[in-house]
Amino acid sequence: MMRGLILFRRQLHVISRSETSIIKPSSPTPGNLKQYNLSLHDRMMPNSYIPAIFFFANITSSSDQKSTIANLLKNSLSEMLSKYYPCAGRLRSCGSYVDCNDEGAQFVEAHIDCKLSHVLERAPAKEHEEGLGHLFPPKAIWDKLNAEEQSSLVLVQLNHFTCGGIAIAVSLSHCIGDAITFFSFISYWAGLSRHSGEHQKILHLRPHIVHELQPRSIDNHNITFDYPDPEKYWITKEIVFQNCNIAKLKASVEIKDKLQGLKEPDYTRNELVTALIYRCLVSAAATSNSGEYAKSFLCQMVNIRPMIDPPLPQTRVGNFIDYNNIPTSTESETELNLLVERIRNGRKQLRENKNVDENTAIATEFRRSRRIFAISSICNLPLYEMDFGWGRPVKATIVDTLLADCIILMDTSSGDGIKAIVSLEEQDMKNFLDNKDLLAYGKF
Template sequence: MYNLQVPGAYPQSPVCNVHQQWPVGMKISRGLILQAPLISRRQLHVVSSSRTNVKPASPTPLKLKHYNLPSHDLMMPDYYMPLILFYPNPQLSNPLASKTAILSLLKNSLSKTLSEYYPFAGRLSSSGSYVDCNDEGIHFLEAQIACDLSEILQKPPVKNEKEGYGHLFPPGSIWHNVSYSRNLMAVQLNHFSCGGLAIAVSLSHRVADGVTLFSVASYWARMCRNLNDQEKLVHRSPCFVHELLLPQSSDDDLTATQSVAPEKNWITTKIVLSNSNIDKLKAELEMQDKQQGIKNKNYTRNELVTALLYRCAVTAATASNSGTYTKSVLLQTVNMRPVIDPPLPKTSVGNLFTFNHIPTYTMNETKLNTFVAQMRKGMMQLRGSKSMVGIEAFPLIVKYEKLNYKTYMISSIRKLPIYDETDFGWGRPVKAAVVDTPFVNSSFMMDTPSRDGITATVSLEEQDMKNFLANKELLAYASL
């Protein structure tokens, strides 16, 4: 547990009074004006906010000032990836956990973290092909949110400010484009009326994937707990490994992909599949296999839920298309760190992932046991890869779009110990979430906080979503 020396007036009640009257005339961000107590509960959002700049604790060495991006980074869209972590009132376990003490601790530990993850404190070049590691730092926002933590937890994980998590992040940092003049990383610390906290972190996809985003949050949390004993963090330090992979073309030949984050035209929802229901699905598939003389398939939870989500999504699209099946493809995200030969460190920085791509042309090909077999075949083809050259993710998206496939992207971060490794000194988060999705037909899978099931954030077109949520096969295993 961290050692906080600054006592303060942080609210001690674990229960928020949603009718609390905030001072009239208090500074309100984004034009919101409070006229307490007449304001309705749904309008209670950001009461006040402030912004500072956090720079690395130590300067980046001159030889590291120019961080060239490898091809697998240059091909990625320049969007912010958003991760948010929710915590109960720290004062429940430490009476000295005042706002002032927490803010100071988080900034100091973040500053030291940026010294290790030095490119993220720099700025993307105008060409987008390298990072100028100039130590300009990142924006750190602090906001007072005028509602209870529990009220926010009930909201869907979407970027909408009224009905989702939009006001809990720095403006424009949820799947929005990163300008070369802006921060590659941004953070917002949210204080709820009940004393609960939320830490929102956004990181440019141009320089990192979801595994790297988690590694940054994990390292920061460990630094926060071991601010005066950094030797405990040596084995968790970031590894910049692209120079260890097979050589690629000269940096002068590389250009960054230009992309614009699409306007949201989809519906996002959250579904939960309990472990007991996943076990039920597994037993049913194993029975089908047994009847066909197939044994020992040993389905994993990831395989089962991925296959089910894909099948139900294409079924929904077929219903929207008057029963006509559209050729479709699953793009299943694969973390290549443990797959590349030899394996890369878990803390390797960059977009070290690709897609396991499984096209389907008929509904019959989406039968779960058949589809899982195809998923496994694709995974076997990736094993033994020596580098990222030739298996980059972005060209696969372009390929299937040109061939007029309907693409579905499903990512899983279930293997990342998010809840265990993001304790900043006041306990595990009560919830972690990747907010919304970058585009339509996307899904993110995570473990539930208690590990009793899988949570999936799903984005589909409006009519497809209606059909998806009414799908009897989905409803047999998932709760909405």
């Protein structure tokens, strides 16, 4: 009986995709802006798509309304691409620049044979059967962009559900920008859709694009970076840390601080959840390794726009990130208060150290001798503020991760906690989910 129910649920998610459209910029890119050079740090990023999806309830009820929504999104995307003109171009095979040839973004419209509620609780994974992969265009979830095939740098799929809800799936090439760029891109698109013809209201969302490489001294087209592109072998889970449980965790750490005679720092939610997850990850890996704590390190990607002198605006397009690397070798080094202190010291050093290449070299050296756990946060970014004209999304999420041992933190939709997308190999995931500290504060 149960098996029949499972098969029935799977059959609900049959997709009917209409013909793919190519959305071109509403105005041509000027001749002097036709070549958008990628900085060394852009080229150091994995050449893959960053995927996010936004769910909206009870938007359409008729074919005319569906057509209106689709046309609104296409028209506003076209306007947006005239400002984010590199996103309408094509990456050249050398990988050092984008040909801003206005070839446009790929836009797919799909009809999903189920209600929106049937997919809202699915894991943020790419698998068709268990996750959200069928709501994206093919090869849009952390897949490598194929420069030889002149692939679009932006992939969009508009999904219509039988209940009238919709989901907008967006993937942007990482070579164009980081998470800040990605959400600035979508915010501007949503603003154009919401304020059609009233562009003065969204001037603050317009992108800042600098065409020249920064700095010129590292403009070496012969430099290439290769990231693995494995078939997915890891498991992806979503874990929620509600604010009430984070408060309990904070109280627990503060008690230990008092017992040790330490000054009580004002712990943030992000610091505590990051430290707790890393401690549980290292413990899970040790359990898989017969209890032996291996050399590991916590790698945090940090937005350095506000650290640059003068500070860059959040709408500055590109990959402006540095790495906060925290190595550990023993269980004692994963005590939460110690980890938070080292995280803070690392961020302080990043503000003082302008040599991003040096930090990248350190991370590269660590990768040779230690296991890396990459924990990134998009908390406080406008994930749930993407209003295209019919209200905020009922759910929004990044889907899956580039590799195993990657964790992405984001706010919950109601603002009552932090959600973590965790990707681990099967045995590590089993040990991780059995961790008593994780069970005390996380829900999955």
